[in-house]
Amino acid sequence: MRDYETVIRLFRKMGSFCLVSHMQPDGDSIGSLLALGEVLVKSGKRVRLFTPAAVPRKYAFLPGSENISAESGGWEEDAAAVVLDCSDLERTGYFKEMIARSAVVINIDHHVTNRRFGTVNLVDPQAAATGDIIFRLIKAMQLELTVSMAECLYVAISTDTGSFKFDNTTADTHRAAASLLESHALNPGMISQRIFDEYPLSYLLVLKKVLGTLELFGEKKIAAVTASRDMLEHCGAQVDELDGIINYTRNIEGVEIGIMFFIDRGGEVKIGFRSKNIDVSALAGRFGGGGHPRAAGCRLKGAYGSIKEQVIREALLAVVSPPDDLAGRRG
Ligand SMILES: [Mn+2]
Known part of the structure; x- marks a missing residue:
């Protein structure tokens, strides 16, 4: 007081x-x-x-x-x-x-x-x-x-x-x-x-497009979606309208890691990670990024196809062998 x-x-x-x-x-x-x-x-x-x-x-x-x-x-x-x-x-x-x-x-x-x-x-x-x-x-x-x-x-x-x-x-x-x-x-x-x-119509339009790209990997423990600058423009949406969409991937029952790829201009791909238990800041760190244990990200330059392949490969490894300290904390 x-x-x-x-x-x-x-x-x-x-x-x-x-x-x-x-x-x-x-x-x-x-x-x-x-x-x-x-x-x-x-x-x-x-x-x-x-x-x-x-x-x-x-x-x-x-x-x-x-x-x-x-x-x-x-x-x-x-x-x-x-x-x-x-x-x-x-x-x-x-x-x-x-x-x-x-x-x-x-x-x-x-x-x-x-x-x-x-x-x-x-x-x-x-x-x-x-x-x-x-x-x-x-x-x-x-x-x-x-x-x-x-x-x-x-x-x-x-x-x-x-x-x-x-x-x-x-x-x-x-x-x-x-x-x-x-x-x-x-x-x-x-x-x-x-x-x-309440949300702007543009958000729902972009959500519909992004969810249409949903893919599952690693016995459905990893869910990924892909958005792009073109999609935003097509829907009249702002980049911040993508913010909450990644959570749809993480919240799927049985999914451990949710990923969103965002294909930006200039050959840059931004990658967001969300998790329930796994330390995704370590995963993002492998690509020069960072963040929090349950929400992290990184950005990479190059072709989307090969970036996606590398990221999914590392995510699969993280799902198979989560770091001991976090695995021990699982409820
Ligand atoms: Mn506050």
């Missing part, structure tokens, strides 16, 4: 705040930014909101999102910098230098890996979302929770928990969500429809 009190004292003492969150803005970063921004405005402070990239279309319905600037022009040198949901300053992109020049940096985050770069650090890895910490701050400040704050924080918490499905979801997370729903007549069905269920 001491960290909360320190932050609250600074909120009361300082008159002007620049709030900033991370690249690839998500529901937690946007929701936390807007809710805390409103808290400070309601407390009579001068507040500016920033993200190092435009607010994604699906979060544009959140009240106040039009006040978030992706440009650093309005940054105030004398304001306290409040950095939200960032484990390190690199995550703030081109705001990094301005933050580093601020006399007061308030770091509010929930990542275990947070580098404690602030003058004050309110880092709570127990919190499922930064929005959860903002909610506790509002309670500790004994402020009225407005309907817009509640909506933004509900979006923050529900997105960072994958709609209350991930392992970071605790009884406290549900209690916070329950308080938010109780405080105002939020519409969780509408919120989840907008954030989790």
Whole structure:
């Protein structure tokens, strides 16, 4: 609680705040930014909101999102910098230098890996979302929770928990969500429809094409799909619309490794790996790539056919003989 009190004292003492969150803005970063921004405005402070990239279309319905600037022009040198949901300053992109020049940096985050770069650090890895910490701050400040704050924080918490499905979801997370729903007549069905269920038509068109390429190898323990720059153009889709598609391969019952080949321009093939148990960062490492044990990738130059052959061969070896340390951990 001491960290909360320190932050609250600074909120009361300082008159002007620049709030900033991370690249690839998500529901937690946007929701936390807007809710805390409103808290400070309601407390009579001068507040500016920033993200190092435009607010994604699906979060544009959140009240106040039009006040978030992706440009650093309005940054105030004398304001306290409040950095939200960032484990390190690199995550703030081109705001990094301005933050580093601020006399007061308030770091509010929930990542275990947070580098404690602030003058004050309110880092709570127990919190499922930064929005959860903002909610506790509002309670500790004994402020009225407005309907817009509640909506933004509900979006923050529900997105960072994958709609209350991930392992970071605790009884406290549900209690916070329950308080938010109780405080105002939020519409969780509408919120989840907008954030989790709706997608552009181009996504479905590209999904249909990519799933049409599905192949299975190694007694159906490896599933692979292939996408290409041409497919994207044909469907009018953006490259980020491919992001979730690889999970379809990994999620097939019995499959251990899911692979997506993306044939880009200039003879480059990007390869994504997903797994249930096998360390695919080691597999990606064999091709000069890297990542996390369950999600990794690499990029190779050359003909798609021979690249695919090499990658599948290595993946088959990984399925047959997973590294001992990970094999031992299998439930
Ligand atoms: Mn977060």
